[in-house]
Amino acid sequence: MPELPEVETVKRTLIELVAGKRIQSVTVRLPRIIQRPAEPEQFAAALEGRTIQTVERRGKFLRIMLDGLVLVSHLRMEGRYGMFNSDEPIALHTHVLFHFDDGTDLRYSDVRQFGTMHLFEQGKDLELPPLNKLGLEPLDNAAFTLVAFKEALAKRSTKIKPLLLNQEYIVGLGNIYVDESLFAAGIHPERAANELKPAEWKKLYEAVVATLASAVEAGGSSIKSYVNGQGEMGMFQQQLLVYGRKDEPCTSCGRPIEKFVVGGRGTHICKHCQKLPRIRVK
Known part of the structure; x- marks a missing residue:
């Protein structure tokens, strides 16, 4: 399972890859990856037209910050994100695709299928599961004394x-x-x-x-x-x-x-x- 250094590295590379990109549509190929909202169709509809502002991290979770929403993603055992052109073939074990209006995709793949995604209004994600009970953040120099x-x-x-x-x-x-x-x-x-x-x-x-x-x-x-x-x-x-x-x-x-x-x-x-x-x- 990716630990803090790996998730921090994914966060930093995703900022370079997706910050400022606008989501045109979302394809969910494995519904159980989506934990909130209950219906994958609601998840996809809520993200349409949203722009990714940046990517943050809390523990082993990624926080993909959009205008008005936060997508909380846990990679679990073998989840990974990758950038592709939208016309490239979709690899096996690709479960969620974020289609951007510039002809590129951010694709989430997961051989073990244990990864999760939760969608929240901004500010609510830190008040509710799965982030609300997390402890001290080791890379926070001010708090981790x-x-x-x-x-x-x-x-x-x-x-x-x-x-x-x-x-x-x-x-x-x-x-x-x-x-x-x-x-x-x-x-x-x-x-x-x-x-x-x-x-x-x-x-x-x-x-x-x-x-x-x-x-x-x-x-x-x-x-x-x-x-x-x-x-x-x-x-x-x-x-x-x-x-x-x-x-x-x-x-x-x-x-x-x-x-x-x-x-x-x-x-x-x-x-x-x-x-x-x-x-x-x-």
Whole structure:
């Protein structure tokens, strides 16, 4: 599933591709992609004649800003957008087509068919599902501070990895960047959040910020099928230190990276660099 860096990259490329374009019509080929309004015909009719102003992001969601409306789109596992000339053949697994009046299309394809689209009046999208319960935004320098980070997580007894994956606390973090951030901070993913020391919270906060910044700069990670809106792969997978590197040597200590399950998610760590504290027996 695309995580924050990948969705941020898609956002930036879509701004270049579609900002200022006017929608002439919309074709919905797989109705269940459209979650709001209830009828795909209403969705298509509401968008006719609208101009895309820009594209924003909230967590792993794209917010396509039109005059008077906001289209909230989640790519889920393998959703992707691409620009085409309107007369080009429509590829398999293309589910929604936005036809512009300049003879081009923005086409949404999704092999797994898990993606969603919600249409709202401007301002309403942040007040209603699926965006209304999202947590802190890691790329928001003003809001995402060490203090706010600790306030959101530090008092909870939950294991730190599932907590970081919970979008109600911190948005945009998925399996890749949680594993990478925990390794960079030297923290075992099964540590309880309320047991971390102040110095560890500072390391983890700095690791999250640095990891995401580097991933955005590299255009995200193309682990499976991810490409940006221009069909280009991300390159951060070349910088991954633990994720996807089972049995390979740790870049810090040389011991093999191990993989096991934490909170139902495959998890990569170096058990030497990310030790669980010993339980003292009284």
